[in-house]
Amino acid sequence: MTVKHQGIIVHCAATQPDWMKGDSIQRQVDEITKWHKDRGFRTIGYHIVIGRNGEVADGRALGTTGAHAKGHNSDIGICLIGGFGSDADDIASDHFTAPQLNALYRTIKDLQEKYGIRTERVIAHNRVSSKACPGFRVQKWLAGEEVARNRTQPERTKPTQSKTVKASAATVAASVGTSATALSGMDQTSQYIILGFAGITILFGIYIMRERLKSWASGWR
Numbered sequence: 001m002t003v004k005h006q007g008i009i010v011h012c013a014a015t016q017p018d019w020m021k022g023d024s025i026q027r028q029v030d031e032i033t034k035w036h037k038d039r040g041f042r043t044i045g046y047h048i049v050i051g052r053n054g055e056v057a058d059g060r061a062l063g064t065t066g067a068h069a070k071g072h073n074s075d076i077g078i079c080l081i082g083g084f085g086s087d088a089d090d091i092a093s094d095h096f097t098a099p100q101l102n103a104l105y106r107t108i109k110d111l112q113e114k115y116g117i118r119t120e121r122v123i124a125h126n127r128v129s130s131k132a133c134p135g136f137r138v139q140k141w142l143a144g145e146e147v148a149r150n151r152t153q154p155e156r157t158k159p160t161q162s163k164t165v166k167a168s169a170a171t172v173a174a175s176v177g178t179s180a181t182a183l184s185g186m187d188q189t190s191q192y193i194i195l196g197f198a199g200i201t202i203l204f205g206i207y208i209m210r211e212r213l214k215s216w217a218s219g220w221r
């Protein structure tokens, strides 16, 4: 029975950077095949394996069901050699070589074209399981938008910016409260003048909040 692949899931072998160094990619595929047979699979679970030097090797046949991600085995499984000790949101180049990542990119694009797979369906194993595998965010990497954790910018600045928005809301609320208290002890003319000022303050506050919300929202991407 032929499987129509509609997605691609990227994995890593979770091996040390120099694992089986000097052995051919085929020998490495054979080794992984042995692990998977020991786990009761009929053969290697991945459809494709990519070596440290960018070698692309066949695993189980394309068009057949894989054994690489529970509930998602009709997707193509690609395994990168390496990735030992990686976290789900590390960046790809922390754990994989440039030739390897170039080969991954080309392989993904070829498969997308061959099977008509949408880019949203090319994902990291960690998107469908609690594992760290493959040790980076595939969607971000594909879009060229990877940002390492704790290295300044985007994602980590979101909470701070949302606090700023809340703070400006509090400032507006406080100025309204202060004006209301002061008003009760004044004559008619002063009340009108103060109310006018309060109105301007509120409008200005709303304007600032709108601007901050806008920049906050654009920071989300």
Ligand SMILES: [Zn+2]
Binding pocket: 010, 011, 012, 068, 125, 131, 133, 134
């Ligand atoms: Zn995996």
